[in-house]
Amino acid sequence: MIEKRALKTLEFDKVRLQVAGFCTSSIGKIAIEELVPETELNTVIDLLEEMDEGLSILRVKGNVPMGGIFDIRPHAKRAQIGGMLSPMELMEISSTIRASRILRNFIEDIEAEEAIEIPHFIDRKEQLPVLTPLQHEINDCIDENGGVLDSASTALRSIRQSLRAEEAKVRQKLESLIRGSNAAKMLSDAIITIRNDRFVIPVKQEYRGHYGGIVHDQSSSGQTLFIEPDAVVQANNEVQRLKVKEQAEIERILLELSVKVQEVAHDLFVLVGLLGEIDVILAKAKYGQANKCTMPKMNNEGYTRLVRARHPLLSIEEAVPNTIEFGREITAIVITGPNTGGKTVTLKTVGLCTLMAQAGLPVPALDGSELAVFQQIFADIGDEQSIEQSLSTFSSHMVNIVDILAKFDEGSLVLFDELGAGTDPQEGAALAISILDEVVGRGARVMATTHYPELKAYGYNRPSVVNASVEFDVETLSPTYRLLIGVPGRSNAFEISKRLGLSSSIIDQAKSFTGTDRHEVESMIASLEESRLRSEKEADEAHALLQEAQALRAGLEERLRAYEDKKEQLEKKAKDKARKIVDEAKRESEKIIAELREMRKNASQAVKEHELIDAKKRLDEAAPKENKVLQKAVAQRERAQNLKVGDEVKVLSYGQKGTILEKVSAHEWVVGIGILKMKLEESDLQYIKPEKEPVTRTMANVKNRNSHVKLELDLRGERYEDALLRTEKYLDDALLANYPRVSIIHGKGTGALRQGIQSFLKGHKRVKSFRYGEAGEGGFGVTVVELK
Structure with a gap:
């Protein structure tokens, strides 16, 4: 143990006094007054870690509920030896138990939140005795001001009811006396007062015999006597009897509660000790917080x-x-x-x-x-x-x-x-x-x-x-x-x-009296001091620059993290959105396939299976992808040759296939998508390589041009003779491709081209039938041909 002499010389007692000022209970203050330095490393580390936990709690929660704690050890000691505790002492015991329960709940809440680690506080919380039943028993009998409640026992309630009734009778009789016709003349004051625990009235000296009874007191002048009239003597006696009975019942209740305190006296000692320890830890932490201290x-x-x-x-x-x-x-x-x-x-x-x-x-x-x-x-x-x-x-x-x-x-x-x-x-x-x-x-x-x-x-x-x-x-x-x-x-x-202001000549003469060695040493020290100050100044400047650079770096790193987080969020959002679009397109494609299957059922062999597969393939290709910019870049990389008129391409912005019809400029093309013609940028087009044309088994010398023959022929703007030649060639290609149905787009116009085409179709031996297109197929501007 550190010697007390050193503690006194270094004024450790003044530090203890400052720390004690942060305690919330007398228990903690007493413990701080007895605080001494420890000499075991592990013990010191534990003490500092406890204090650091207290600092963490104060930083997170701001404060700790430690109110209502009393040093109840003397009360528990007296109960142990069979003494009767006063109502106020019992109330202090109840308050301390309640405070321990609130503190236990507070620590459990922090433990559940897992925001900070407080193993030392949790360990003490688990050691706190649970004495809530005793608290409730005391609260059922004693109020917060230390008075014994009527509800403490049935007997006490009955006694007090009788006592209040008797006191009311005494007051009623005395009030009738002070309101009498001669009362103003015979009484010093028309009031009822109490002397020696008995109700009396103030009677003038000369009228003392008028009321009879017992004189209990007189005024300092002797002119007023405080008399208990004969009319209320018996009633006052009854009041006194009930008060004695009330006090006896109160003592019985207090003794009964004191016995219950005696049964848990040891737990109360433990409880007070733990609460005192927690109060000391928090006082240390509050002292450190107030004085900007740290844990070494x-x-x-x-x-x-x-x-x-x-x-x-x-x-x-x-x-x-x-x-x-x-x-x-x-x-x-x-x-x-x-x-x-x-x-x-x-x-x-x-x-x-x-x-x-x-x-x-x-x-x-x-x-x-x-x-x-x-x-x-x-x-x-x-x-x-x-x-x-x-x-x-x-x-x-x-x-x-x-x-x-x-x-x-x-x-x-x-x-x-x-x-x-x-x-x-x-x-x-x-x-x-x-x-x-x-x-x-x-x-x-x-x-x-x-x-x-x-x-x-x-x-x-x-x-x-x-x-x-x-x-x-x-x-x-x-x-x-x-x-x-x-x-x-x-x-x-x-x-x-x-x-x-001392004369320079005197100073120079004084210097001459000092030895040369002394002068050289002083000069060396001055030089060292100057160098030290310069180096410290430079170190401070370097430290300031380092802090500025670190702050700048931290700011840039934070901005980079924020950028990466934002980028990741935007990418995820874009992918989610694209995925929803794709899913919606796929659902639509499945719906179309289902409708086509239904059409085949209703129209017998009018729609064949390969048409369904081709339709689904086209619908899948039409589904939008997650990143069109990436698709454009891939398209540029995959293009094996320059685009030219007649090439089949995929329009990335629409997800549809089309054919290049005309070159507008170095980077612009006219593309036909079905019956539409659109002017598009080259970067929006992806070249589609033609598939190899397999040789059919049944016709060795005839190529299957399925991949080159479209399901529609656009004749708009063609001359009549050219249109008939193209129609004839197109029907041959469609038959070779084994198409059951094709569409010929001739437009509405004057109707001459339409009539000529339909006349040609009537005489074609491989045409099974033909009709105008439905509303969704182009109406009278399209003829749908069924092939044999």
Whole structure:
């Protein structure tokens, strides 16, 4: 256990007092007052992890319901030994049980949300005893103000009803007296009051015999007597009897409840202990939140690294943060320089932060800080001159140092303030060097302050020791309180004197009295300090640029992620939309196939199976794809030769096949799609390679031109003779392709071409019949021919 002397010297009690201010119950405050640093690494880590869980809960939830908790341990103790608890004590027990139930539900809600991990809080929640039945029993008998309810028992309700009835009778009789014809003359005041728990009226002295009865009191002047008239004596006696009976019943109820408390007294002790622990953890977390503290990493190697640490007892606005690191290669820091520069504050910052971390408290430093768990912390700080013991300052310090040297080991942190002060400077410096050698040589971690110039070279002669100083601004003649590791302090007496107006001749003469070596050392220190400031400034600028670059990179990465997410969403949306269109087209194709099958049933052999297959193939090809831009690119890659008039192509924007009829420009073509002619861009066309024409078995020398013969012949704009020649050739090709039905488009016009074609069809031996097209087939502009 850490010695109490160090806790007092480093003012750990003041930190505890600040933390206690964040407790919500007296239980937590008592526990904080008894808080001491631990010396086992695992214990310290557990304490800090508990506190960090509390910080997480506060960040997520804002607050924790801890109201209504009382220190009920004395009540449970008295119940254990058979004592009767008061209604207020029972109410405090009920309130504490209720608070534990609310807290348990709160932790269970966080556990269910799985937003944060709080294993330590969950473990304590599971240990909380469930005493809800006792809470309900107390609430059934005691109200929130500590009064015993009528419903506490049937007997109590009956007694109180009788009591209220008797009191009403007494009041009624007394009111009749104070309203009598002579009452205004004989009474000091027309009121009913109570003396000695009995109802009385104020009667003037000279009329005391008029009402008879018992005198219970008189006024200070003696002119008024408080008399209980004979008329109400018996009624008052009955009231008193009922009150005694009421009190006896209340005591019986309270004893009965006290016995029930006695049965669960042990659970109540456990409950209070756990609630106190949770209150302490949350108080630590609230303290850390209010003071911008962080949880340090802990080690067992004596290594300390505080990043921009502040003194815990100074306000955030006043404290100057410093980064302090030692404990591995460097085991000792010697801070030199003039007084009032902040050396002692630095010393206390390290010691107090170490004590706080070992007590499970967050430390006022930035993330990335690391502290060691020390078995002992020794501190010789401040002027502890003892008048009682007739000891000088030097003697008082030496008593402490002798005690420290007798107790410390390699697992200790030793803090010396103004080591060797209070005696002859030369001897004091020699003693300081010897003491530091002893402590450093035995492996302890040391921080010491001194204003002896002889110790400035101490860090240069020993590999495990580093010099440090606190920066002093000569311009403002005040310390900046910034710690400079690696730079020893230097005297600023000459500079300060010059700034204050001391003659230059006097200063030059003073300098001549100092040795050349001293002057060179001071110049070296000044140069080191200037280099240090320059390097720190450059480091700060580089750090600022790095942060700016990191922020820029993070912003760009965030924008890239947002772009990729948006792109993925749009692609998915487009694919879903395309898939719906495709599905709709397929459903339509199936519907058409079903209609064609129905037509074949109704028209016997009029529609053949290969027509159904061809129709489905055309419908499938007409189905839209997910990415037309990709189709265009594929079409460009797959085109084996340049397009020319007569090529069959697929129009990507419509998903239909067509034939190139005419070239308009370098990149535009006129394409025929059925009876339509359209001018289209070349990029919207996909060349379709003709299928190989297989040789039929029955006609070895005749090619099947099924893939080249369309189901319709367009004669619009043709001359009559040419139209008849094309019709004849087309019917031969259709018969070779084994088409059962074809359509001849002749248009409406004057009707001459239509009549000529139909006359030709009547005389053709392979024409079974012909008819005009239906409304959906082109009407009178088309003739549908059935072939044999």
